[in-house]
Amino acid sequence: AQSVTQLDSQVPVFEEAPVELRCNYSSSVSVYLFWYVQYPNQGLQLLLKYLSGSTLVKGINGFEAEFNKSQTSFHLRKPSVHISDTAEYFCAVSESGGGADGLTFGKGTHLIIQP
Amino acid sequence: ETGVTQTPRHLVMGMTNKKSLKCEQHLGHNAMYWYKQSAKKPLELMFVYSLEERVENNSVPSRFSPECPNSSHLFLHLHTLQPEDSALYLCASSQGQGHQHTEAFFGQGTRLTVV
Numbered sequence: 001a002q003s004v005t006q007l008d009s010q011v012p013v014f015e016e017a018p019v020e021l022r023c024n025y026s027s028s029v030s031v032y033l034f035w036y037v038q039y040p041n042q043g044l045q046l047l048l049k050y051l052s053g054s055t056l057v058k059g060i061n062g063f064e065a066e067f068n069k070s071q072t073s074f075h076l077r078k079p080s081v082h083i084s085d086t087a088e089y090f091c092a093v094s095e096s097g098g099g100a101d102g103l104t105f106g107k108g109t110h111l112i113i114q115p
Numbered sequence: 116e117t118g119v120t121q122t123p124r125h126l127v128m129g130m131t132n133k134k135s136l137k138c139e140q141h142l143g144h145n146a147m148y149w150y151k152q153s154a155k156k157p158l159e160l161m162f163v164y165s166l167e168e169r170v171e172n173n174s175v176p177s178r179f180s181p182e183c184p185n186s187s188h189l190f191l192h193l194h195t196l197q198p199e200d201s202a203l204y205l206c207a208s209s210q211g212q213g214h215q216h217t218e219a220f221f222g223q224g225t226r227l228t229v230v
Contacts, residue, residue: 004157034218043119043205043221090158103219105158 002027002093006106013081014114021076021109023091031093033074034103035065038088047089050074061085086113118142121206121222128196129230136191136225138206145210147189148219149181152203164189196229203227 007022025031032051036044048059055067065076074091088110092103119140128134140147149161163171164183178200180192189206203226207219 036221041223041226043121043223044207045221046218049218103158103160107155107157 002031002095002104004091004093004104004106006089006091006109008109009107010110010112012112012114015083016080018079019077019081019085019111021089021091021111023074023076023106025072025074025091025093027072027093027095029095031095033065033067034092034094035059035063035074035076036090036092036105037061038090038108040087044090047076081111081113083113083115085111087111118220119206119208119222121204121225123225124223125226125228127228127230128193130196130198132196133192133194135193136204136206136227138189138191138222140187140189140206140208140220140222142208142220143210144208144217144220145186146208147183147186148207148209149189149191150205150207150221152205152224154202158205162191193227196227198229201227201229 003026005024013019034049035047037047038044047063048057048065050057050067058064063078065074067074088108090108091106094103122137146165148163151159151161160173161175162181167183178195182190203224205224206222209219210217
């Protein structure tokens, strides 16, 4: 069985500062990894995904994440955040590409940008 | 039209009511999903439909009844719900074959309140 742990439920950051949102996973097989963002009163939007290849993945809105197999981590980073980045961020894992078997999500990290 | 559309966006219903949530995807995908998002809990996969056949039902109470009349539409019929069923219900879709799918695309959700 697969599982996802997001270590921080809430991360406050000042505007224009860098941020890292942590995600660790467990699985007995190879996995696909995703970060989704949920703005207030909205659904989930895919930020980026790791399927294979380069372990550094770049996504939308200036976000990137690095897959570390030995540490079973997939932390999300942004070098300079903006007020508009305030949202809930979800890390997810799938053993099948993200579709038919569904995704296993972490509990989410609320990113709070302070002016 | 956005990729995955859910209606209504908000729903308040009594415990004895019967209502339905609707989801429509305009992406040509062949799989659709219902997720439940409750406060302080990870997203929970409820139902999976692939090629209009239900392939997964994660021990969801029978007061939730899904229906997938075609590959573009998915319904969630609700009856005699409990207050703890209040949550954001998210629909998603993906494209693939067997267990290999693209990432899931989500609708904006229906915020359900049971009174």
